[in-house]
């Protein structure tokens with residue numbers, strides 16, 4: 452066994468990057484429950500923003516220890532390592548390559564907090580290494596990656612959750628109960644929207660050398676080779692197709708997921724998807740995803756409509772982002788800050804009393820992580836299963852594909868392909884840049 456002390460010594464000798472030459476241990480899939488007092492060792496891949504904030508939720512639980520951090524940016528890695536030491540009094544192992552981190556058999560859970568184009572490879576490898584996984588949303592940056600990740604989680608019998616923390620929020624659960632109870636009458640339309648300044652990208656700046664300590668080639672990973680540009684890097688990668696899907700996937704997965712939940716999680720995919728939009732407000736910015744977009748999903752008996760506006764900070768129902776569930780008797784409007792119920796038509800004898808905006812008090816992030824840890828310990832399903840994450844990500848990605856092809860798309864989940872659209876079929880799978888190879892499951 453590699454002890455922490457021994458490993459740290461080797462690591463110190465090898466420096467950050469840790470070409471240790473330690474052979475990969477064969478790790479058997481965890482299949483039994485973890486006892487109440489057993490430690491759960493966690494490793495984080497992608498430490499800058501969201502990954503770090505999720506990790507902080509993990510280490511609130513006394514049974515959790517973060518023993519490893521991995522990032523391709525040495526500055527981020529050192530900073531987070533120091534902060535973790537400050538919080539826990541323990542120094543994590545540090546890696547610049549996730550594959551080396553996965554060799555640590557002591558790690559039970561891997562958190563994936565990398566940009567969207569870097570979810571699939573570490574996820575599939577982590578499944579193969581017998582780790583349980585907290586992967587950030589959207590599950591991946593393409594439909595084919597989502598499909599292979601679902602397959603891997605099942606084949607290797609992993610407990611997986613996706614960072615759609617609204618699935619752990621009691622308020623959203625209450626809204627779903629309200630809809631299920633029929634209080635709103637027939638809900639035939641669900642609108643989701645996200646208007647954010649950052650959805651417009653940022654004014655173009657010239658390409659430049661990457662900052663010191665950044666392994667930019669590895670940051671790009673399987674994505675095409677491009678020069679470094681700070682407006683396509685930490686945080687700002689979201690508006691470029693190679694790394695993310697704009698507001699459509701960034702917020703769409705959270706809010707369209709509420710639509711899927713409201714429809715009972717029974718029909719994961721729409722019959723048709725059609726979209727229209729463009730880079731209309733900020734054509735001079737560093738942006739490829741549309742700043743202005745509408746998508747209509749037809750589920751046969753319910754229309755789900757998505758709208759995003761980059762650079763705009765206000766929106767319907769006095770909310771810059773949210774969801775409205777429109778029923779024949781009433782409409783519920785909600786976002787993470789508050790929710791309200793508006794009686795349809797305000798008839799003399801309303802079937803439902805209006806509810807003014809209700810504040811949302813619970814910290815969904817904390818509950819999401821706590822429930823995932825319980826799921827790992829008991830080998831049970833978490834609040835947001837891989838199936839839920841898969842459905843939400845594919846739904847959002849369908850919106851982007853409808854926009855990019857300009858076609859009315861019909862996705863056939865059985866065939867994992869589109870009917871009548873060779874263009875959409877050709878865009879389902881990203882072309883991985885060598886030496887990276889699109890993962891396969893034996």
Ligand SMILES: NC(=O)c1ccc[n+]([C@@H]2O[C@H](COP(=O)([O-])OP(=O)(O)OC[C@H]3O[C@@H](n4cnc5c(N)ncnc54)[C@H](O)[C@@H]3O)[C@@H](O)[C@H]2O)c1
Pocket residue numbers: 496497498499500501502521522523524527547548549564565566567569587588589614615616669670672684685686687688701
């Ligand atoms: N659930 C939520 O509410 C929520 C909120 C924000 C972000 N997210 C998701 O979290 C993920 C990360 O977003 P972010 O805003 O933190 O991005 P970020 O750019 O701020 O941070 C990503 C980090 O990953 C590192 N990284 C990149 N490639 C790597 C690799 N191959 N190995 C190791 N590290 C690598 C980067 O250097 C950086 O430190 C995204 O998928 C995003 O959609 C979710």
